[in-house]
Structures are given as C-alpha cells and as structure tokens.
Amino acid sequence: MEINLEDAEMLLGLAQEMASYGYRYIAYPLNRTADSDAIEFFRTSMGAEDHCLVGQHDTDYFKSMPIGSLINDLKTVIRGAIDISGKQTLELASSAQILRGTENALENNLKGNTMNQKNLEFLENQIKYTGFGESLNAVLKEQMEKGEKEFMIPHEAEFGKSVLQSELSFKRSDQSDLYFFNSYKAMLSKEGAPHALEQIFYIGKDNNFTMKEAFNLLEGRSVNKDLVTKDGEIYNSWISLDFKDAESNGNFKMNHYHQNYGYNLEAALEKHSIKELETPKFREDLMNSLKKGNIQSVTVMVNGEERKRFVEANPQFKTIRVYDASMQRINGRVGRDEKQKDSQEHSVSKSQKTGGESEVGEEPGQKEKKQKRKSQSI
Numbered sequence: 397m398e399i400n401l402e403d404a405e406m407l408l409g410l411a412q413e414m415a416s417y418g419y420r421y422i423a424y425p426l427n428r429t430a431d432s433d434a435i436e437f438f439r440t441s442m443g444a445e446d447h448c449l450v451g452q453h454d455t456d457y458f459k460s461m462p463i464g465s466l467i468n469d470l471k472t473v474i475r476g477a478i479d480i481s482g483k484q485t486l487e488l489a490s491s492a493q494i495l496r497g498t499e500n501a502l503e504n505n506l507k508g509n510t511m512n513q514k515n516l517e518f519l520e521n522q523i524k525y526t527g528f529g530e531s532l533n534a535v536l537k538e539q540m541e542k543g544e545k546e547f548m549i550p551h552e553a554e555f556g557k558s559v560l561q562s563e564l565s566f567k568r569s570d571q572s573d574l575y576f577f578n579s580y581k582a583m584l585s586k587e588g589a590p591h592a593l594e595q596i597f598y599i600g601k602d603n604n605f606t607m608k609e610a611f612n613l614l615e616g617r618s619v620n621k622d623l624v625t626k627d628g629e630i631y632n633s634w635i636s637l638d639f640k641d642a643e644s645n646g647n648f649k650m651n652h653y654h655q656n657y658g659y660n661l662e663a664a665l666e667k668h669s670i671k672e673l674e675t676p677k678f679r680e681d682l683m684n685s686l687k688k689g690n691i692q693s694v695t696v697m698v699n700g701e702e703r704k705r706f707v708e709a710n711p712q713f714k715t716i717r718v719y720d721a722s723m724q725r726i727n728g729r730v731g732r733d734e735k736q737k738d739s740q741e742h743s744v745s746k747s748q749k750t751g752g753e754s755e756v757g758e759e760p761g762q763k764e765k766k767q768k769r770k771s772q773s774i
Contacts, residue, residue, distance in 0.1 A: 397424045397459075397466075397488045401473075403431055408470040410435075415463050422466055423447045423458040429485055437463070472496055515574050516540060522577050523564065526599065527607030532564070539566070540575055551580075553607065557587040560611045582607070584614040595637065596647055612689030613637050618653070618711050620661075620687035634659060634711035651712070659711040661686060668718065671695040671702065691719075 399407060410432055411422070419437040421444035424430040436458075438444040444460035469492035476495040519540075520533050528551050539547040551562040563581045568574070577599050585592045593614045597605045602624040609619045618636040625631065634653040641649045653659055661683060665673060672678040672694050685692045691708040705726070706719040718726040 397430050397461075397469075398428075398485050399430050399488050401484050401486060404470055404474055407432060407435070408467065408474065411463055411467050411470065415467065420463055421460055422463050423460045426457045426459055468492070512540070512573065519566070519575060519577055522599070525606075526577075526580070526604065527609075528562070528564070536566075543573075544568075551607075553611070555611055558611075558615070559585045560607070560614070561585070561592075562607060562610075580607075580610075582610040582614060584611065593639070593648075594646070596645065609689055615689075617689045617691065618709050619689035620709070620711075631655065634709070636712070653711040657711070659714045661709055661711075661716070664709075664714065664716045665707070668705075668707075668716070669697045670705075670707075671697065686716075 407430075414437045419439055421438045421441050423436045423438065423444045425434050428434065436444075436447055438447065438460075441460065441462075448458040448460050466488075469488050472492040472495050473486070473488065476491075476498075516537055519536060520530070523532055523536065524530055532549050532551060535549050539549065546565070546567045549564045549566070551564060553560045553562075561583045563583075564577065565579050565581075566575050567578055569576065579596055579598045581594060581596050583592045583594045595610065595614060597610050603621075605613070605619070605621075609621075613619055613636065616637070616639070618634045620632065620634050622630055622632050632655045634657075636651045636653075637648040638651050639648055643649055662679075665682070670682075672682050682692055682694065686707070686709045689709075691706050694705050694707055695702050696705045697703075704721045706721075706723060708717045708719075710717045720726055
C-alpha cells in the first residue's frame with residue numbers, strides 16, 4: 397500500500413475509528429496512492445475479497461488486509477524517524493518492516509545493555525558480601541567489557557602479620573553473555589612459615605564462606621554455619637580444615653562437627669570466669685564472633701583482678717582454647733582453676749559482708765544452725 401506521508405495520522409485515526417465500529421478488514425488500491433477516499437472497510441474477510449474481485453473500472457485493482465495490520469504499520473511509521481510532514485509517498489508495509497527491524501535491533505541492544513548492567517551489579521554485590529568489599533568493582537567492569545570467556549581478579553588483605561592473597565575466578569555462560577563468580581583461591585602467608593597454605597572456596601547458591609571465614613579456617617580455627625544438603629535440608633555444623641589430609645583437587649578436607657556432635661559453645665565458655673558473659677549483649681556478641689571463627693579478646697577475673705585473655709572455639713574437643721595477653725596458650729586446667737579460685741574468693745568476700753559469722757565455704761546461716769544443735773544437745 398502506497399500512502400502520502402502527510403496522510404498517515406489521518407489514516408490512523410480513521411482506521412482506529414472504523415475498528416471501534418466492528419470493521420475488521422480493508423481493501424486498498426494497488427495502482428494508485430491510498431487515501432481515506434480510496435480505502436474501503438469491511439466487517440468480514442469475504443466482503444473485502446469480493447470487493448477486490450469486482451472493480452468498478454478495469455484499471456482499479458484492490459487487495460485486502462486485516463485492519464489491525466494497517467493500524468500497526470501506520471503506528472510504526474509515525475513513531476519512526478521519518479518526517480511525516482513532507483509531501484512524499486512511501487510503501488507502507490515495507491517501510492514499517494524496515495523500521496520494526498531497526499526498533500528490534502535497538503531494543504535487543506538495550507536489553508543486552510540492561511542485562512549486562514544487572515549482571516555487573518549482581519556480581520558486585522556477590523563480591524561485596526563474600527567479604528572482598530567494593531574495591532574490585534572497576535576491575536570487574538573492565539574485565540566483563542573485554543568479553544573474554546574466563547578471567548581472574550587478584551585481592552590481598554592483611555591480618556596482623558599474616559597476609560591473605562585471593563584469586564577470584566569468573567566464567568561466562570555457554571548459553572548467554574552472563575558471567576558467574578565461581579570460586580576463589582585463598583592463599584595464607586604467615587610470618588615464619590616456609591610456604592603458604594592454599595584452599596579453593598567455591599561460590600554457589602548455598603554453603604559459601606566469606607573471605608574472613610576462609611582466613612580463620614586457614615589459621616586453624618573452626619567456623620559455625622548453617623549448611624544445606626543436596627536435598628535442600630538445612631543443618632548446623634562447625635567446620636575446620638584437616639591439614640593432614642587432602643582432596644583430589646589439592647584442597648584440605650573439611651571436618652564437620654554437626655549439631656548432634658554435642659558441642660555447646662556457651663557451656664564451654666561458662667567453665668571460665670569471663671566477665672563478658674555477665675551482660676546479655678556482650679555474651680551474644682562474643683558467641684557470634686567465635687562462631688565466625690574469630691579469636692576474641694575477653695576479660696577474666698584472676699585473684700580478684702581483671703586480666704586480658706583471648707579465646708577461640710574448639711569444637712573437636714568440645715572446649716575453647718584460651719590464650720594470655722601475649723597469645724601464649726593456657727591449657728584448660730589452668731582456666732578451670734582460675735574460675736574455681738575466683739569463685740572461692742567471691743564466696744569469702746560474700747561471707748565477710750555478713751559480718752564474718754560464717755566460715756569459709758559455709759553458706760550464711762550454717763554456723764547459726766550448728767549453734768542451735770549444740771544448745772539442744774545440752
């Protein structure tokens with residue numbers, strides 16, 4: 397159908413109005429420009445086809461089409477980058493097809509850009525919540541724009557005198573342009589150690605370890621996490637690395653101490669005279685920090701004096717490890733003796749406050765009961 401560009405909006409308005417009245421087909425001339433006077437409207441396809449077969453003049457040849465197709469083609473031309481104010485003609489169907497192809501290409505490109513942006517944002521959040529922060533965002537974007545199948549981003553973090561180097565691995569999907577953060581290799585170098593300890597931590601929907609948790613595991617400590625089985629069941633477990641046994645891929649095997657193993661961190665802490673346990677908020681913070689695998693500073697009472705200690709969870713032996721202010725290990729016996737001694741001193745102090753009538757180790761009132769029994773025997 398050939399139309400005058402300046403008639404496009406008028407034809408669209410007419411076609412939409414006729415469609416609202418129930419007309420579903422049109423017949424338009426093939427040998428001249430189609431305008432509002434030349435186009436005929438019909439309610440059925442048969443009516444439009446009959447009109448095409450019987451023309452008023454031999455020179456008039458018509459073709460039928462659905463009115464919806466006319467409306468769509470006119471809309472495409474009007475919103476396209478074509479000046480419809482000029483007095484020129486165009487073939488409506490072919491022009492609309494070209495414009496739609498251009499629109500689709502632009503839309504696909506826009507969708508691709510939107511998808512790539514969402515993919516970038518997703519990976520940025522994934523890196524951030526795995527503990528690597530936001531410093532790698534610029535490098536990540538640069539690598540994704542290169543379009544390579546795989547790439548790696550290095551990261552380094554210092555923890556006191558230890559250095560944890562990580563290599564974050566990314567790979568593009570075979571089915572799309574989306575990239576995935578698959579794993580990171582953590583390499584811990586400790587002062588005085590002959591070589592670094594290495595472990596690959598895989599990233600998936602569940603059972604992920606943060607960078608700080610990876611550091612704590614390589615330091616030899618244990619981490620408590622909620623894990624998910626292949627069947628989707630959630631369970632809680634303490635995890636540590638077995639540095640004497642390795643997997644086929646070179647990773648250290650992971651020891652799991654499930655909730656049925658019977659390790660009670662809170663009970664293990666209460667065997668020591670730890671001041672922070674007296675306050676619910678400090679107790680909760682201490683428990684949460686130890687569950688992440690951290691070694692935590694605490695205050696203990698020794699001979700009535702506050703002393704600084706460091707503690708860490710030890711699920712294998714259902715205890716905690718205790719260190720002095722110089723990070724020298726204090727065995728469990730010493731820790732229990734300290735608490736017992738502090739408890740005895742606390743008992744003595746309590747008895748003194750009652751006027752010194754009770755003997756050491758006696759509850760208030762016991763001496764009075766003994767005296768009553770004496771008088772009765774007399």
